[in-house]
Amino acid sequence: MNAAGAHAAWLHPRLAAQVIRPRRDGRAEIALRVEGLTDPRQLLRLDERLHALPGVTRVAIDARAQRARIVWNADRLALPQLLDAFAAEQCSARPLRREHIDDARSTEATDALKRLLVAGMCAMQVMTYAFVMYIGVVDFVDFTTRGLFRWLSLLTTAPVVAYSAQPFLAGAWREVRTRRLGVNLTVSLAVLLTFGASVWSTVRGEGEVYFDSVSMFVFLLLAARHVELRARHASGALGEAAQDATPLLAERRRADGSLETVPALELVPGDRVRIAEGGTVPADGVLESDAVEVDEALLSGESRPRRRQRGERLVSGSVVLGSPAELRVEHSGEDTAAARLGRLAGRARLARPGDDAADREATRFVLRVLVLTVLTALAWLWFDRARAFDAAVAVLVVACPCAFALTRPAAVTRALAVLAGRGVLVTEPAALDRLARVDYALFDKTGTLTTPWLEPDAIEPLREGQAPTRALRLAAALGRESTHPLAAALAAAWTGDTPPVQGLKVTATAGIGAEVEGRALRLGRPDFALAPSGRAVPDGADGTLVLADIHGPLAAFHISEAPRADASATLQALREDGVVTVLASGDTRARVATVARALGIGHWAARQSPADKLALLQLARTQGKVTLAVGDGSNDAPALAGADVSAVLASGTDLAQAHADLLLARGRLHGLLQARRVARQLAHVVAQGRRWSLAYNLLAVPFAAAGLVPPWLAAIGMSASSLAVVLNGLRVGRGTTDPALRA
Missing domain, CATH: 3.40.1110.10 (Calcium-transporting ATPase, cytoplasmic domain N)
Known part of the structure; x- marks a missing residue:
């Protein structure tokens, strides 16, 4: 294979640096977009060909996603040779930016699963040991046997505290450093104090032990977090393919008029670039050839191609239609319109105000538990100093936020599954809380409300x-x-x-x-x-x-x-629900006005740039509104990122999907109504579960404070309350489907 062939441009150091990620083991890794890979036999041949290349150590090809990831020794194999191997099998491979080689989600899921498995295996074994000790309550078990099983329980629970509970301990430390009390702090206190007290009782050979409660408590919380994590990762997978609108390569003219393929990053003001028919403009510049038609929908929101004359400016990310074009570069790299659009979207997402309602409620819960624990310890120090520590620990075990912490994950997991079945994928579960309170909705026109x-x-x-x-x-x-x-x-x-x-x-x-x-x-x-x-x-x-x-x-x-078939009904339902609907588009005033009249939208704006749409949302927020943005193009990305809640149709661009909280996978707007109904029921179920948690604590804590709750009863109470919360969470989605809108 000749590296000086069609892929020789990838030998350029700065271009290669954009797509190749160095690994800690000294190897290189790359993500590729693979097209034309449809035959299973072709896939097998490609896999064999890649593994036969010198230095290739790992090949992962996902034919459905049209993605491949390769790990190899860059000293033994050049990138052009790797790309030639794909071309030899009649499937073109295009390197993706190195940011798309993201192991964060995979690492997070693997780590969570390992901690869950350790906690689960240990919890089952500890419960077996605890059963022997519980029998001793009604049938005599000699002290030697009871002591043996206490030590076995200690040794089996130690990995749960030292390894499985680490996410809670790390979270508690962050909460302490930021002076924001949360559920992690109470969980950590309950685990550490209860485990410590049980270890002390085991060493002394007297007193109560709570090893079964500790291990089961950690296992239940990890199970809830793992299920929520799996649902969040599955829902967010569709947004991971977001890519920059600008290409990585460009055809630059030399002084003698010939063409050379160079990294788009290398373009400087004054360079002349040739853009083939159907090609993407790699930089901002001035058109120096005859008039061409350009599709700028991704950046400007225009619903029709625009005709650009010689001397007019072209923006990066737009597509040249008809004949090839010649461009004189003015801005490239991070100075292009596409790059500025991405930065604007990023700043808008960072500026989005957080929703601290759940944090405030968790803080109040933590404070109540800590106050009850301290009061219990002080009371027993006054009456019977020897029982103070055991009583305080009993309060922490009984009042541990197991039901409180399971309420939201259980309900959210159910909500995500229900919405996925109705064609709405949720990439940001926290957005459901805000969606239930939305009272201002900003819609794009082309591709969103119209077809x-x-x-x-x-x-x-x-x-x-x-x-x-x-x-x-x-x-x-x-x-x-x-x-x-x-x-x-x-x-x-x-x-x-x-x-x-x-x-x-x-x-x-x-x-x-x-x-x-x-x-x-x-x-x-x-x-x-x-x-x-x-x-x-x-x-x-x-x-x-x-x-x-x-x-x-x-x-x-x-x-x-x-207008889309369900646009009018969706907008009318939102207005009847107290939501102000606004149409903002980059299209002409006449076209926007026509659509607004057809859909009964009283508030509309034409010729809106991405920054203009974002400004409309920010103005609404200053008026106390909870905002929703719905779009489908890259020009909508800043508004989607800056809104309290954002939704994108499945036909939307990668950049738009990357900044969306909700993806309407079936391309139908009524999914917004489905999501809003489920979001409101979710809020109701979560509030109901937390009221149950409060009632449980009010009932059980006095008995624990009085020293009347033995370990076996604490474990039963914790399991029963957790089961009740999970079963209540399964109610989310029932009775929320409108038959008239059912897909």
Whole structure:
């Protein structure tokens, strides 16, 4: 394999540094986007080919996600050679930025599972030992046997405290350092004091031991946290593919006019760059070639491509349509519009106000438990100094926040599962608390509230004798072979049968060509459709598709926008629920006004930049509103990141999904209503569970303070209260489905 081939540009040190992550063991690791990998036999051959390369130690290919991760010795194998191996199997591989090699979630899940397994195995064994000691309450067990099982319980519980309980101990230390009391502090105090008291009783050979309570307590809490972690990771997986809008490579012109492939990061002001048809603009600059049409929807929110003349500026991340373009660079790297957009979204997310209600409630709970413990110790110091410590420990065991800590994880886990089944994936569980209180919703227009649509009178015959219905039938046959929104609009407009299509060829961003009923047809942009005939057609409005054969144009289809089928019902339901609905779009004033009237939206704004949308949300927040942002494009990312709650349709861009709390996986807006109903029931169930926890404490703590709660009864009470909370959490989602909106 020749490293000087098509992938030689990846030898550039600064470019390689963007995609290769050095590992601690001295090897290199890379994440790749792999396309064209559909045959299982091809996958097997690729795996064998990669493993046969010198220095490759690990290959992980996910065909469904179109991702691959490779670990290899960079001293023995160059990156271009690795990419050549993919090309040899007819599947192109594109390196992803090194930020996408994220082991944090995998490490977190593995660590949580290991701690849970240790706690579970030890808890089962300790409960077996405890059973022998509990029998001694009603049937005599000699002191030697009881002492042996106490020591066995101590040795088995020690790994639970030293290893499994570490997340709670670390959390308690953070709470102490930040002077913010939380559940971790109470859990840690209960574990350490109870374990310490039990160790002291074991060494002395007298007094109560609570090893079973300690191990079971830690196991239950870890189980709840692990389930919540699994649900959160599964829901957030769809957002992990977010990538920068700008490409990593660019074609720069040398002084002699030839082209060289260089890292986009290396571009400097004054460089001339060639952008191929359908290519992404790698930097901000000035157009120096003839007029081109550019798709700027991801950055500006415009619903139609815009025509840019020589001398006008192009922004990074936009897509050049039609013919290639020549660009003179003005800004590159971190100074581009796409980079500024990402930074704006990041700052907006950091500036999002936190929701401290749960923290405040946890703090109050911790203070109550600590006060009760101290009062119990003081009271017994007055009456019977010898029983003070045991009574205080009993209060901590009985009042331990097991039910309190399990309430929210159990209910949230159920809520995430229910919403996933209804087509709503939650990437940020904490957003459900805020969603229940939302009273201001900001919606994007194009792709969010509207979809392309063809009106019956928007078909313009361009050849004498060509019937509009006949042209639509032929166009629909081609349109059904494409996933492009405009092609889908044509397919949806024709309800009858369509003739078979042969020799299909799709040209990205341009159109479709195929043979239909013995005729070679083309459907797409006017310049694409009319290319074989050499004919011309006057420029139409944005969104015009032309159907043509080798003799010239047959018909033009002027596609407009139409509200989504469930947009009106969703917005009306939100307004009836007290939510102010606002439409903000980067599109023209006339188009935004038309959609606003159709959907009954009284508050709307046109020609809105990403910063303008974010400003609208910030203004609403200063007025005391809890805000929701709904969008689908990269230009919506700052607003999505800055809102209290954000939602994105499944068709949204990677950058938009990366900043979304809710993903409407089925592409239907009514998922917002489903999520809001579930969020409100979640808040009710959590509050109910915490009231139960309070009632349990009020009932049990006095007996514990009086020294009337033996270890076996404390363990039963803790398990029963935890089970009640978990069963109550399973109620989330029941009775929240609206039959009229059911998918």
